Structure formats: C-alpha cells, structure tokens
Amino acid sequence: MKETEIGLIPSDWDIKKIEPCIGIVKSGKRLPKGYSLSDVPNSHPYIRVADMMMGHIDEGDIKYVPEEVVDVIEQYKIYDNDVYISVAGTLGLVGKVPPRLNGANLTENANKITDIKCNQDYLMYWLMSNYIKRQIESTQTIGAQPKLALERIRNFLVPLPSTEEQNAIAETLSDVDELISVFEKEIEKKKNIKTGVMQRYLSGDERLPGFTSKWDIKSIDELCVLVTKQTGFDYSAEIKPSLVQVNYNNTLPFLQNKDFEGYKINFDTDFYIPISVAYKYPKILLDEVCLLISISGRIGNAALFNNDRSAFVGGAVGVAKFKNSDLVEWAMLYLLSPNGQKMIFENEKAGAQHNLTVEDVRNFSIPIPEKDERIAITSMMADMEKDICQLEEKINKYKNLKAGMMDDLLTGKIRLV
Structure with missing residues (x-):
C-alpha cells in the first residue's frame, strides 16, 4: 500500500483527476425562456434531477423537449456511455442512462462525464463512494440552493487499478445491484397486489366468504373524541424554541409527516421536544393508539400510531383520537386504499403546497x-x-x-483474485 491524497491504496494503482485524464465534464442545458417541458412523448426526452436515482434513471415521469427548441439544446445530450452527476438541489446523484433514453437532453442541474477512458461502471461506483460524498459536502456552494461547480468535478481524484481489476470490481458491485433490483421488483409487485386487494375488500365491492351483513358509514368526527392539529401560535410561541436535535431522557420524538406511513413510525426523528413542554399540549401528545394523517405537503399519507412509545406531532400532522381504538387500524387502511386516497385528494386545497383542513379530516367518511x-x-x-x-x-x-464492499474494493483494501 502507498499513502496518497485519498488515503492508502495499493502500490500498483494510479491516481488521476477526472479531467483531463479520465473523461470530459460537460453541463446540461435548460430550455430557452418561454418554453416548458411537455408530458406528450416524442423522440426528445429530457432528464431532470427529479428523474435521477443512484445508479439509474426513474422513467416513470419523463418529460419531453418541444420540437421547436430541440435544435437550440442539441449539444447538451447524454448518452448511455456517459455518467451523470447532479450538481444542484440534490447533489451527488450518480448513474447512467438506459438505452431507451440514449441521446436524451440533460438538465442544467446536472453534469455528464463523457469520453470516459476507464470502465464506465467503475467510475460510476467511485463517484458514489463515501470519499466523493465527503468531497461534495466540503466543496458545495452554500446558498438558497446548494450547488456543485463544474470545475470541482473536473478535479475529483479517481484511484485507478488495472483495466482488468476495474472490470472485476465493477462486475462484482453490479451483481449486488442486480440482486437488489430483483427484490425491488418483487416489492413493487407485492405492493400492486396489495393495492388491488385493498380496492376490493376495503370498499366492500368484494366480500370475504361467510360475510353478508351491511356495512355502516361513519365520519371520522363521529368515530372520534378528538380530531385536531398543532396551532401555529403554540408552535411559534413555545414549541419551536424548545425543540432539540438530541434525544435526551426527558424528551419525546417530534413526528413530522415524513416520519410515518401505514404501520411504520420513525421515532428516530430530526427533532425532540422536552416532556415538560409536551405535557402542556395533551391534545397533540401521542400517548394512546390513534390515527395520524398528513394535512400539509405530503397529503394522502396516514398511519396507525400504536403507542409503542409516546411522541408529539409536528404542525403538518392531524391527530384523530378514536372512541374505540380498535377502529384506528381499519380507518388507516381505508384512507390508504384507492377509494380513501380519492376522497383525500378531492378535498385538497390549492396553494403553494398541498393542504387539508382539520374540518376536511373530520368529514371523511369511513365504511x-x-x-x-x-x-x-x-x-x-x-x-x-x-x-x-x-x-x-x-x-x-x-x-x-x-456500501461496505464499495469502501473496500474501490480503495484496494480487499483485492479480487
């Protein structure tokens, strides 16, 4: 091993900058002023940061360049032998485009590395490494939106084993990615089946064998002793100033709408509230089985709070405390079903972000x-x-x-035979 600018690497490896040694770094391009991306498919797809995942492009919501401006941004395309890296908004998303999107236009919020002189997948995995993540964190431009300058990417250092070893490392990591992909497809399949089952059985369109009795329909207000949320005044006056980022013994998790979904509650949150403050607001103190529903931003999200431990709610969360706690799970499942989601989004309020009112929640009907x-x-x-x-x-x-394999293989701590 030898000591280098990126740490210890094998003595037979080199270290080179991306440009000019590894490839050429180029930026993407936004549409000319006055033009917008189209939802109508054509032969000119446009890849945004929103479409970028680690290692691949999510093709579920691809937009397209209008025909009349294609020539203007013709030179800002990305091909399947290039590697992309996002440089604004969400930084450091790295991957390559699938063959179907070969030649797509690239957003101005990403760069591409083209004319790559090493194994493409090896370079992609290195740009995903913890070393590069630390480089991005230490060199990003701080402002309203973090950015990563083109010149900084050009100066990223890359450890380079022989071509044969690059190929072996890339193939090994690709095999793990393929295994992960198999599980992800299986999860997607099971989720689709689950949605179909919810549609049939939670709506009453299809009944389980042996059951024929008529269903009741109740509003959440009728089912509950309390449907409420945190007030903006309480938050500004006392709750916000009291929040801490460390989970001390005398604090409770402060649940935001990103911290719950269905049966899942994340108690390892961004913020915690002292118990002495939380107990002043018993209506939004979570110390019993109840229903949580997102009422701002991420609407459509609902969860069963099972009271494994006590917690406290953030401002974008509605709380419904039921007369009969046995009905909370059913209400949560119905709200997450296709019929329940339709009901929620029919009550969505227009504005800068998605919103529901507490009154909307009270009026939701549950069969x-x-x-x-x-x-x-x-x-x-x-x-x-x-x-x-x-x-x-x-x-x-x-x-x-x-992640462990990348740390070991990409720095030569472990060598492949």
Missing part, C-alpha cells in the same frame, strides 16, 4: 364492516404488509453489504 369481517380483512392486510417489510429488510441488508 365499517362488523367486527369479525373487519378483523379478517385487517389481518389479511397486515400479513401482506409483513411480507413487504421482510423484503425491504433484505434490500437494506444488501445495500449495507454493498
């Missing part, structure tokens, strides 16, 4: 079967959720494995 049928359906849904969670745990396991 409710008799207890035995309700238990049978919720048990079926819980089993499906368990299967999905087990697959997600496998994905996390392999992602952690891959």
Whole structure:
C-alpha cells in the first residue's frame, strides 16, 4: 500500500483527476425562456434531477423537449456511455442512462462525464463512494440552493487499478445491484397486489366468504373524541424554541409527516421536544393508539400510531383520537386504499403546497364492516404488509453489504483474485 491524497491504496494503482485524464465534464442545458417541458412523448426526452436515482434513471415521469427548441439544446445530450452527476438541489446523484433514453437532453442541474477512458461502471461506483460524498459536502456552494461547480468535478481524484481489476470490481458491485433490483421488483409487485386487494375488500365491492351483513358509514368526527392539529401560535410561541436535535431522557420524538406511513413510525426523528413542554399540549401528545394523517405537503399519507412509545406531532400532522381504538387500524387502511386516497385528494386545497383542513379530516367518511369481517380483512392486510417489510429488510441488508464492499474494493483494501 502507498499513502496518497485519498488515503492508502495499493502500490500498483494510479491516481488521476477526472479531467483531463479520465473523461470530459460537460453541463446540461435548460430550455430557452418561454418554453416548458411537455408530458406528450416524442423522440426528445429530457432528464431532470427529479428523474435521477443512484445508479439509474426513474422513467416513470419523463418529460419531453418541444420540437421547436430541440435544435437550440442539441449539444447538451447524454448518452448511455456517459455518467451523470447532479450538481444542484440534490447533489451527488450518480448513474447512467438506459438505452431507451440514449441521446436524451440533460438538465442544467446536472453534469455528464463523457469520453470516459476507464470502465464506465467503475467510475460510476467511485463517484458514489463515501470519499466523493465527503468531497461534495466540503466543496458545495452554500446558498438558497446548494450547488456543485463544474470545475470541482473536473478535479475529483479517481484511484485507478488495472483495466482488468476495474472490470472485476465493477462486475462484482453490479451483481449486488442486480440482486437488489430483483427484490425491488418483487416489492413493487407485492405492493400492486396489495393495492388491488385493498380496492376490493376495503370498499366492500368484494366480500370475504361467510360475510353478508351491511356495512355502516361513519365520519371520522363521529368515530372520534378528538380530531385536531398543532396551532401555529403554540408552535411559534413555545414549541419551536424548545425543540432539540438530541434525544435526551426527558424528551419525546417530534413526528413530522415524513416520519410515518401505514404501520411504520420513525421515532428516530430530526427533532425532540422536552416532556415538560409536551405535557402542556395533551391534545397533540401521542400517548394512546390513534390515527395520524398528513394535512400539509405530503397529503394522502396516514398511519396507525400504536403507542409503542409516546411522541408529539409536528404542525403538518392531524391527530384523530378514536372512541374505540380498535377502529384506528381499519380507518388507516381505508384512507390508504384507492377509494380513501380519492376522497383525500378531492378535498385538497390549492396553494403553494398541498393542504387539508382539520374540518376536511373530520368529514371523511369511513365504511365499517362488523367486527369479525373487519378483523379478517385487517389481518389479511397486515400479513401482506409483513411480507413487504421482510423484503425491504433484505434490500437494506444488501445495500449495507454493498456500501461496505464499495469502501473496500474501490480503495484496494480487499483485492479480487
């Protein structure tokens, strides 16, 4: 091993800057003023940072360049033998375009590395490495929106083993990615099946064998003793100044709408509130089984708060405390079903971001079967959720494995035979 600017690497490896030694770094281009991207497919796709994932492009919402301005941005295309890296907004998203998007136009918020003189996948994985992540964190431009300058990418250092070893490292990491992809496709398949089951059985369109009794329809207001949210005044006057970022013994997790979904509650949050302050607001103190629903920003999200531990809610979260806590799980599942989602978004308020009012939540109607049928359906849904969670745990396991492999293989701590 030898000591270098990036740390210890094998003595037979080189270190080179991306430009001019590895490839050429070029920026993307925005549309000319007065033009907008189109949802109508044509032969000129446009890749935004929103479409970029680590390692690949999400093709689910690709936009297209209007025919009349194609020539203006013709030179800002990316090809399947290039590597992209996002340089504004979300920094450091790295990957390559699929063959279907070969020759797509690239956003001005990303750069491409073209004319690559080493293994393309090896370079891509190195740009995903913890070393490069630290470089990005230390060199990004601070402002309203963080940016990563073109010149800084050109000066990134790359450790270079022989071509044969580059190929072997890239192939090994690609194999792990392929395994992760298999699990992700299986999860997507199971989620689609789950959505279909929810549509049939939570709406009453299809009944489980042996059940024929008529369902009741109740509003959330009728089912609850309390439907409320945090007030802006309380937040500004006392709650916000009291928040801390460390989970001390005398604090409770401060749940935001990104911290819950379905059966999942993330108690390892960004902020915590002292118990002495939280207890002053018992209506939004989470110390019993209740329903959480996002009412600002990420609307459509709902969760069962199972009271494994106490917590406190942020301002974008509505809280519904039920007369009968046995109905909370059913109400959560219905709100997440296709019919429930339709009802939520029909009540969406226009504005800078998506919003619901507490009154909207109170008026939501929930169809409710008799207890035995309700238990049978919720048990079926819980089993499906368990299967999905087990697959997600496998994905996390392999992602952690891959992260360790990248650290070892890309710096030569472990050599492939």
